[in-house]
Amino acid sequence: MKKTGKNDLLLIVVLLTGALIAGAGMWFARGTGTLDGVAVVTVDGEVYGRYPLKETWEERIELADGSYNYLVIKDGKADILEASCPDRICVNHRPIEKGNQSIVCLPNKLIVTVENGEVSQVDSQTY
Amino acid sequence: MKKRITAFLLGLGILLLCLLMDTRTWDPLRNQGKLTRYTATFLDVFDTRTELVGYAKTEEEFTAIAEKIKEKLMHYHRLYDIYQSYEGINNLRTINEQAGIAPVEVDTEMIDLLKFAVEMQEMTSGKVNIAMGSVLAIWHRYREHGVEDPEDARLPSLGELEEAAGHTDPKALIIDEAAGTAYLADGKMSLDVGGIGKGYAVQRTAEYIKELGMENFLLSVGGNVYAAGTKADGSHWTVGITNPDKDSREPYVETVKAEDICVVTSGDYQRYYTVDGKNYCHIIDPNTNFPAEYVSSVSIITKDSGVADALSTAVFNMPAKEGKAFIETLEGVEAMWVLKDGTLQYSSGFSVYAQ
Numbered sequence: 001m002k003k004t005g006k007n008d009l010l011l012i013v014v015l016l017t018g019a020l021i022a023g024a025g026m027w028f029a030r031g032t033g034t035l036d037g038v039a040v041v042t043v044d045g046e047v048y049g050r051y052p053l054k055e056t057w058e059e060r061i062e063l064a065d066g067s068y069n070y071l072v073i074k075d076g077k078a079d080i081l082e083a084s085c086p087d088r089i090c091v092n093h094r095p096i097e098k099g100n101q102s103i104v105c106l107p108n109k110l111i112v113t114v115e116n117g118e119v120s121q122v123d124s125q126t127y
Numbered sequence: 128m129k130k131r132i133t134a135f136l137l138g139l140g141i142l143l144l145c146l147l148m149d150t151r152t153w154d155p156l157r158n159q160g161k162l163t164r165y166t167a168t169f170l171d172v173f174d175t176r177t178e179l180v181g182y183a184k185t186e187e188e189f190t191a192i193a194e195k196i197k198e199k200l201m202h203y204h205r206l207y208d209i210y211q212s213y214e215g216i217n218n219l220r221t222i223n224e225q226a227g228i229a230p231v232e233v234d235t236e237m238i239d240l241l242k243f244a245v246e247m248q249e250m251t252s253g254k255v256n257i258a259m260g261s262v263l264a265i266w267h268r269y270r271e272h273g274v275e276d277p278e279d280a281r282l283p284s285l286g287e288l289e290e291a292a293g294h295t296d297p298k299a300l301i302i303d304e305a306a307g308t309a310y311l312a313d314g315k316m317s318l319d320v321g322g323i324g325k326g327y328a329v330q331r332t333a334e335y336i337k338e339l340g341m342e343n344f345l346l347s348v349g350g351n352v353y354a355a356g357t358k359a360d361g362s363h364w365t366v367g368i369t370n371p372d373k374d375s376r377e378p379y380v381e382t383v384k385a386e387d388i389c390v391v392t393s394g395d396y397q398r399y400y401t402v403d404g405k406n407y408c409h410i411i412d413p414n415t416n417f418p419a420e421y422v423s424s425v426s427i428i429t430k431d432s433g434v435a436d437a438l439s440t441a442v443f444n445m446p447a448k449e450g451k452a453f454i455e456t457l458e459g460v461e462a463m464w465v466l467k468d469g470t471l472q473y474s475s476g477f478s479v480y481a482q
Contacts, residue, residue: 123364125366
């Protein structure tokens with residue numbers, strides 16, 4: 001067999017294409033995180049609840065003293081839409097979707113963080 | 128037939144290569160050692176959020192070190208508190224209460240802070256002044272009220288501000304190192320280290336963390352960021368500078384490459400209150416006794432966190448042009464301004480850190 005047959009060429013093309021698709025898939029999965037992100041809410045250091053970011057969820061997180069934070073999980077992001085705290089820093093905060101990001105409500109001692117999922121390239125921020 | 132086998136092997140080889148590029152096999156932490164990255168967050172220090180990022184073999188090990196760090200920060204918190212007293216320690220509140228009455232015996236760490244504050248006051252020609260407590264207290268009261276009851280938000284009267292501003296001369300702060308005392312010779316004067324205390328505490332705490340044997344970590348107390356060493360994989364830390372424009376899709380206006388360096392920002396967009404539709408921020412210009420309105424934010428990059436904090440407050444109290452000229456006179460200090468219209472300005476050497 002001196003010449004490469006048409007079938008051989010076809011096989012090479014098929015295998016290469018397959019490998020490329022597989023490679024591209026892995027590259028993509030690597031970029032977006034292979035695990036699904038979960039928003040974790042803690043109140044005064046204790047875990048209050050865990051909310052998968054791929055689901056849609058709304059919850060009024062009520063604290064013992066009557067104060068509250070209104071949590072919304074939507075479009076793969078966690079956000080506080082309303083809260084009883086006067087400074088409203090948590091409400092003004094952008095929605096979060098990546099590890100290393102968090103929303104903090106100081107008066108209510110509430111923290112929302114993201115576990116799993118893609119990790120933000122930014123390790124910390126000044127404000 | 129041979130060709131077919133070659134092609135098949137080639138395809139298989141490429142597939143294997145792709146598999147090798149999967150994150151798990153490339154994760155340097157997994158390959159080099161068994162260190163895992165952890166983050167601890169506490170909300171009980173300096174009325175802000177503290178974040179510690181570091182590496183440890185187990186979560187228990189990290190939690191144990193984080194607890195020690197929290198204790199250290201709590202110590203500074205109590206020392207610099209002007210609103211509360213604590214049993215067994217003389218803090219800033221004690222000194223303020225004894226103004227015009229008697230010198231107060233204080234911890235050497237308090238003496239160190241006060242000396243540092245005086246140094247910063249001189250370096251910035253009074254643009255950061257811890258003796259401004261009386262003026263800051265007025266604004267604090269009006270801001271708290273305005274935040275609690277926005278309908279009734281008001282501005283302090285010029286009269287009461289000017290009266291208070293008559294009692295802000297740092298020369299009335301008498302530090303007696305030999306006796307270990309601090310005394311305010313002006314009975315109406317009071318100290319407030321809001322502009323430098325956090326940064327100074329971060330500096331001291333970062334030194335303590337290194338003594339504990341941790342070399343690679345990131346400590347942020349309310350956005351006073353100390354980046355020690357590198358990440359475990361040897362790459363630099365990345366610190367984002369928050370975009371003052373909350374409606375923008377971009378969370379950061381700039382990201383900084385940080386390795387053994389501190390980044391601190393002073394801005395008008397987080398702590399403020401609104402009177403008749405206008406925002407009044409928490410940083411008060413000693414020249415006008417009113418909230419500074421020159422720029423949206425100033426970020427400082429330098430080795431010492433205390434210096435970074437003091438300078439960010441001082442430069443926030445200057446027009447950008449004046450601030451820039453001032454920063455250029457200092458060695459090892461870079462700065463970035465976000466102007467009111469969103470324009471960015473940089474000091475001449477900032478590009479070394481810009482990502």
